[in-house]
Amino acid sequence: MRIIKFALLGVLFYLPALAQAHEIKEPQRIVALAPHIVENLFAIGAGERIVGTVDYADFPQQANDIERVGGYYGINMEKLLSLKPDLVLAWKTGNKAEDLAYIEKLGIPVAYSNPNQVDNVADELRKLGTLTHLQTKANKVAKQFETKLNAIRRAQEGKPKVSVFYQLWPEPMMTVGGNTWINQLLTICHADNVFATSDTDYPRISIENVLVANPEVVIIPDEKSKKPQPKIDWRQWPELPAVQHNQFISVNADLLHRFTTRMLDGLTDMCGKIDVSRQQIQASK
Template structure:
């Protein structure tokens, strides 16, 4: 009986053990116990919390937190660039998880001033997604589920890398949006997906994470393939605007591709679904040489 009592006591203490983690901004975050009321300030963070088994801990999320389906029912606290501070405070969170590139520093400063712990998330490489899922599981007290999801992600990532990363390179222009014409540089997570598939981002060396470029720069870069995302699940009509440039290799060979933004622009497990599509598209481009 005494051993059983001690075992239960130890289990109880472990369940409420303090948590100390370093976030993606290099800041130490301390929780006296796993978070029970979490507010997510980016759609990809909401999705990763679900992946980490912490769905029932999420009490607030920003607009466009729409995956999985159950995420649509979570109370909204504005958009990731326009967080409603009053709504966040009213939810009495014991943790806010924010996105370094998307949320405003002023908003995060106000949350910290209220005494709310803020954990900054910013995946830049594919494996950072697995790391993030494991971290969120630890913060929410669902460490076993988070670690399992992270391990499954890494296994799938390794299989894709073994299959595609050493294939002949394909020079690629990733078109995130058309007006203004936006792309990503080599530090962006999407560029890591491009590398996974044996592709070369033609604008990898630009200093800005999500730079605006012009048509002349794209033509000068002479990509062999153009991949667009856009806003929704449908192929954007503006992808076909490139067809006027008939001498462009990507046009001449029919290498104008589309990937739904939810599969490549969100830092979530689904990015490997987007990677599989991209890898297949670049194989099509190789076959058309």
């Protein structure tokens, strides 16, 4: 549950990402305070400059060897300072505000990453390129991202909508509202999120709520967790269209829940699985 919150809180609102880029000299010792920042730095060729990061920053493989300075629970300032960073890249809504304020008070340059739209990933890559003086590589990676994203969108155009329930977490049961990153991805796949009109971004719901919403497909992200996730046997409710058509999809949370170039791999996979479900549902009608 806490892992998901740490991975997704950044979609709540957007602040200008890396807004202080023009004030910072070329950094050589970077502390990156979010898994998606680490991935994107490696993607543009700046991964070797990362001297500190947070829990769950596990891609690419080299990221596992980077010193940990904290996680969703906060930042260990003593560890951070011992690394002598010349730049801290932070996640405004994924890191504690008091920690970030303290780092700034110490005079360490801080820049912020806060993508909340799918297209923002390309913007983030370019801004990281500006910060690290790797603009050429960053522009290339950003352009590749945009080209692939546009191709996915074109491939999904005109397909019939299918109603889906995204089971973000089983206990307490949570899903995603219409304002979230995941809802944007579902929309690209021409899937209608049955909880898109929820008043909150990550509503807690009940079995009864799902039965009333009547989804044709249930999507379950495979989320890393130190404790086994409880399973919900939806087949106990045969009146549910997803049960009647046997439409249950598993997706990779590490890909879909992070604001990185790999998100498109997860999106391609999810759209493809939704396509199969769509065809099977139509064939059974």
